[in-house]
Amino acid sequence: MIMMPSGDEAFTSEFHAALRDNGIPPCPEILQRINAEMQKEEPNLRHLADMICRDVGLSAGLLKTANSPFFGTRQRVASVTEALMILGLNKASQAVACVALHQAFPNLRHIERFWDASARIARLSGWLTQEIHWPNVKAEEAYTFGLFRDCGIAVLMQRFPDYEMVLADANRNGERCFTSVEEDVMPTNHAVVGAMLTQSWWLPDAICNAVRYHHDLAIPTPPDDVTVTLVAVAHVAEHLVQEISGLSQTREWQKLGESSLQQLDLTEQHLSDLCLGASKVLAEH
Incomplete structure (x- = not known):
């Protein structure tokens, strides 16, 4: 694992350049x-x-x-x-x-489990957008963001064999920002790396920004309504997947759940009402 020299912006810039040339598909x-x-x-x-x-x-x-x-x-x-x-x-x-x-990641260990989790979140994100009709977000945007949201994890898993341990630590941490835990031991995080990939793959700006800031409690201004909504929808989708399946439990909902519900004008009762439909969507695939 590459350790990050504290406050060394030049090293971080060089690291990202190297990763862009030899790591990001x-x-x-x-x-x-x-x-x-x-x-x-x-x-x-x-x-x-x-x-x-x-x-x-x-x-x-x-x-x-x-x-x-x-x-x-x-x-x-x-x-x-x-x-x-x-x-x-x-x-x-x-x-x-x-x-x-x-x-793009044919030989990565545990990759099928990773894609399965991403696909579940993508399907529920698309379904939620159709079910509730947020006017500024289209279902295909929510679906695409759901698939690409954590693509930076795949890049880092492929490039650094020890990254799985960092990922496990970040998933268990219920207080600190997920990406801050990553940055304790790396000069980057999966959100930054994922945004680098989505930008180089010509995805829409709103999706690229959503990938970049999906672990941030407050997305930097000027806020883009589409970006903020995409992030919140995916958090709700991930929470529903975890509640229904009992799989891939993380601590993100306790950090970001309240703000996501506020952004989407939803309540805990809405989540309960959505569970049955969400279960059917997940069972169809």
Whole structure:
């Protein structure tokens, strides 16, 4: 484990630069192509579809994601070309990023358990957004943020074998900010690293900011309503997952639960009322 020299900003900057070059998965070529097409007056959807179809896992994952209830397709998507046409490039880019994230860490120990937890939070985040209809957040944004929220953990687990011990300590700490516990022994934290990944993968600014600040009690000003809502929705989703499944217990709800409920104008009674529907959503997958 790399120890952080106290207050050494130059070292921290060098560390992040090294991690960006040799640790954070590069933006997949297909996301770069989609972003390039989005800048054109007439994007070539057929060319993009051909590229996606060359990767069987990516094309299958895109169709599965596009047909999930959180991406708002009213008709069944049967082909990659249809997915691009119906979703549009903004939504399609997020859907492709969700699939590509899984592919970016193929040999990481315990990764399936990690993705399963992230997928549960993502599904419930998307469902909550549809169930309660917060006007400033779309279901696909909440779903995408749920998947990418802790992607920095995957990066650090892959880069530093001892990081799992740091993660366990942070999960057990019911008083200090999660990222502060990480920074006791590292010159970074998973929220910063996750934001570096999401920015390099061209995800929307609100999602990148939400990844960066999702453990902060107060998100730095100027506050972005979408960012703050995304963070709060995911905290509620994680709490419901833990209450329903009894798995992956952390101490984050006791630190951030009250502020999350206030942000979303929810009460503990609302949570109780949502539990049955949330249980059905989790049971469907």
